[in-house]
Amino acid sequence: MNVDGADEASWEGPEDETQAVVEAVGRQLKMWRKAAGLSPAEFGALMGYGENLIYKIERGARIPRPEFLDKADEVLGAGGKIAAMKEDVERARYPKKVRDLEKLEAQAVELGAYGNHNIHGLLQTKEYAHALYDSRRPTLAEDDLERHVAARMARQEIFDRKPITTLTFVQEEVTLKRPIGGKMVLRRQLERILEIGQLRHVEIQVMPTEREDHAGMSGQVQILKLRDGSTVGYSEAQLTSRLVVHPQEVQVLELRYGIIRSQALTPRESLAFIEKLRGET
Numbered sequence: 001m002n003v004d005g006a007d008e009a010s011w012e013g014p015e016d017e018t019q020a021v022v023e024a025v026g027r028q029l030k031m032w033r034k035a036a037g038l039s040p041a042e043f044g045a046l047m048g049y050g051e052n053l054i055y056k057i058e059r060g061a062r063i064p065r066p067e068f069l070d071k072a073d074e075v076l077g078a079g080g081k082i083a084a085m086k087e088d089v090e091r092a093r094y095p096k097k098v099r100d101l102e103k104l105e106a107q108a109v110e111l112g113a114y115g116n117h118n119i120h121g122l123l124q125t126k127e128y129a130h131a132l133y134d135s136r137r138p139t140l141a142e143d144d145l146e147r148h149v150a151a152r153m154a155r156q157e158i159f160d161r162k163p164i165t166t167l168t169f170v171q172e173e174v175t176l177k178r179p180i181g182g183k184m185v186l187r188r189q190l191e192r193i194l195e196i197g198q199l200r201h202v203e204i205q206v207m208p209t210e211r212e213d214h215a216g217m218s219g220q221v222q223i224l225k226l227r228d229g230s231t232v233g234y235s236e237a238q239l240t241s242r243l244v245v246h247p248q249e250v251q252v253l254e255l256r257y258g259i260i261r262s263q264a265l266t267p268r269e270s271l272a273f274i275e276k277l278r279g280e281t
Helices: 019-035 040-047 051-058 066-076 083-093 096-107 126-134 142-160 183-196 247-263 267-280
Strands: 108-115 166-172 202-207 221-226 231-236 241-244
Touching: 019 051, 019 066, 019 083, 040 051, 040 066, 066 083, 083 142, 096 108, 096 142, 096 221, 096 231, 096 241, 108 247, 126 142, 126 183, 166 247, 183 202, 183 267, 202 247, 202 267, 221 247, 231 247, 241 247
Parallel strands: 108 166, 166 202
Antiparallel strands: 108 221, 221 231, 231 241
């Protein structure tokens, strides 16, 4: 039994309004446990975790992992009712700024992004994302690393969403050459970009390093046109991220992104360029 196994069975508590979801799941677990005539200690013993963790999950102080809910469903004979709550807590484990960005992306009819440092999150493979987060300093705890990677992968549902979202990406050439995670990880990443680039509602462009005139020298740009007709920008730096909503600032970002796209290789030229890089990797 893993008496001190809180980290293996749960994540740290949620940061915002998702607290209500986590508390509701905890109450449901408590009701099922009591209905089964089990004390927290007895339930923990059957689950393979300590009594303290059971208390924390039941009061909403910890977010249960999917495997914890699956095991609880089996132990308590819930017939799938507890396991079904995995969907409710799925988003609660992601960092707040990721959830906020995901909400924006869910409202977008068009999204455009220029990346100058690494491959955009929506284009990343799981292995690339893992290697990227693993390179952070200070080093992320394993649980935090897993949370960030899972959240990034979940955002990629945007490619399959209906109605479709028009997506355009401009990647700086260097981002396609830096071997984050090693050459094989990079090769699979390039293959993934080529695959996404074949989608009819996606255009991927490459900004060659040799370009003298470059409108993106102030940093990355992300523009989202929403269903309500409004347009917003999203900016992320070393330790901060912010939503850009002031019309004049959004207009500047739109102008810059449009010029960046005009200065980059065309989508057809870009895919050929990436195909060549893959062959050399």
